[in-house]
Amino acid sequence: MKTQVGIIGAGPAGLLVARILQLNGIEAVVLERRTRQYVLDRVRAGVLESGTVETLRTYGMGARLDREGIPMRSMQLCWDRQKADVSLDDGTGRHLTTYGQQKIVEDLITQRERDGLPIIFEAAVDRLEDIEGETPRIHYTHEGEQKVIECQFIAGCDGYHGVSRRHIPGSDEHVFLTEYPFAWLGILAQAAPLAARRGFAHSTRGLAVASARSATVGRLYLQVEPDADPNAMSDQEIWDELDLRLDDGTDARLNRGPIIERSVARLRGYVCEKMRHGRLAIAGDAAHIVPPSGGKGLNLAVGDARIMAEAIRRLLKSNDTGLLDTYSEMCLRRIWPTVHWACSMCEAFHIFPGQTSFDTRMQYQMLNHWGNTEIGQQRLRKAQLGLPYEI
Ligand code: FAD
Numbered sequence: 001m002k003t004q005v006g007i008i009g010a011g012p013a014g015l016l017v018a019r020i021l022q023l024n025g026i027e028a029v030v031l032e033r034r035t036r037q038y039v040l041d042r043v044r045a046g047v048l049e050s051g052t053v054e055t056l057r058t059y060g061m062g063a064r065l066d067r068e069g070i071p072m073r074s075m076q077l078c079w080d081r082q083k084a085d086v087s088l089d090d091g092t093g094r095h096l097t098t099y100g101q102q103k104i105v106e107d108l109i110t111q112r113e114r115d116g117l118p119i120i121f122e123a124a125v126d127r128l129e130d131i132e133g134e135t136p137r138i139h140y141t142h143e144g145e146q147k148v149i150e151c152q153f154i155a156g157c158d159g160y161h162g163v164s165r166r167h168i169p170g171s172d173e174h175v176f177l178t179e180y181p182f183a184w185l186g187i188l189a190q191a192a193p194l195a196a197r198r199g200f201a202h203s204t205r206g207l208a209v210a211s212a213r214s215a216t217v218g219r220l221y222l223q224v225e226p227d228a229d230p231n232a233m234s235d236q237e238i239w240d241e242l243d244l245r246l247d248d249g250t251d252a253r254l255n256r257g258p259i260i261e262r263s264v265a266r267l268r269g270y271v272c273e274k275m276r277h278g279r280l281a282i283a284g285d286a287a288h289i290v291p292p293s294g295g296k297g298l299n300l301a302v303g304d305a306r307i308m309a310e311a312i313r314r315l316l317k318s319n320d321t322g323l324l325d326t327y328s329e330m331c332l333r334r335i336w337p338t339v340h341w342a343c344s345m346c347e348a349f350h351i352f353p354g355q356t357s358f359d360t361r362m363q364y365q366m367l368n369h370w371g372n373t374e375i376g377q378q379r380l381r382k383a384q385l386g387l388p389y390e391i
Helices: 012-023 036-041 050-058 063-068 101-114 235-245 297-318 327-349 357-372 374-385
Strands: 005-008 028-031 070-072 074-079 082-087 096-098 123-129 137-142 145-150 153-156 175-189 199-202 208-212 218-224 259-272 280-282
Touching (some): 012 028, 012 101, 063 101, 074 357, 082 357, 082 374, 199 327, 208 235, 297 327, 357 374
Parallel strands (some): 005 028, 074 199
Antiparallel strands (some): 175 259
């Protein structure tokens, strides 16, 4: 098979690159190793920066988002049985929006299918060939057969465990990694989220987070051991633990309901600074992982996808490699400050093995700074609303 751009991965990064290319008259094939249903059901991120929302609107993906997205205009921090509700209003009208990642993925997939454009599910990419030439090839397995796509550019949007990154020569020498000694148990529950019980909580029992996916569905997290079994706690134990950790000294308690999804994700910070070689570039989780404490992974993936699609457009339409040559540097100008913020949140809210009461007091100081001082609130607001795009 031949196409202009071979895109590996039907996550938000790959699907958005495909959409932007389509609107610029560039052909692409998306290869995804999972089934269609698996991709549609995968529950992950849910907090969108206004830049992400604007990007999705610009490329015709805003209709359901505008109907169902829930504006989030403040952020609650809770620690030591007290709470700060920090306004996210920076005078520009920007705010965050709650809209599940799987809805974005569904919107992009159904639009692509409606437009009659190819996404090949259950197509696992094994290796890439000739990325330094003008017609790189993608080798993949589909329906038990080995197949090849010949293209003019490869977009590696295949997440942290994908194959693209390792095809960038010497990429290991450009990797920066930190592994945190804990994980998040994430649950999706049919329980109306409570305005008085949301946001991030520091507790000596470990972090807890309460957020909304809709008016009737809550997304909540507990800090757990890195290798925790997601099914180890009963529903009641999870709700009891959440209420204990989210205690802000008031009588408010979470609304409880059936837990419909659970997963455990390890926390790490990871950046591969070499994001392009020849006619291969990587975007999103293929290039970087941020701890979910900042709500930034999806937003960063969208930022990379915008730059990647424009760089490919300039290459294929005008034979201009200028943006491609600076692709890594431009992406990294948004990636590193965002990773820094997500890691700062991570370090302020979690209990670390061997943590002393002194360490906990230091965390309280940080949280008091973000929650109760003008300069700290400005920092939090700016970081949560997200960095501007250069392109
Ligand atoms: P992905 O969404 O990972 O998509 C990559 C795709 O490539 C996948 O569909 C995968 O199946 C496919 N693929 C991989 N290898 C191959 C191959 N060899 N061949 C073909 N296809 C392949 N971020 C937040 O901002 N807030 C959150 O609350 C949050 N929660 C999260 C919870 C969990 C459990 C996880 C895992 C992540 C979470 N994230 C969160 C991060 C966020 O979901 C990611 O940053 C986002 O999905 C990145 O999008 P992506 O398109 O780069 O990668």
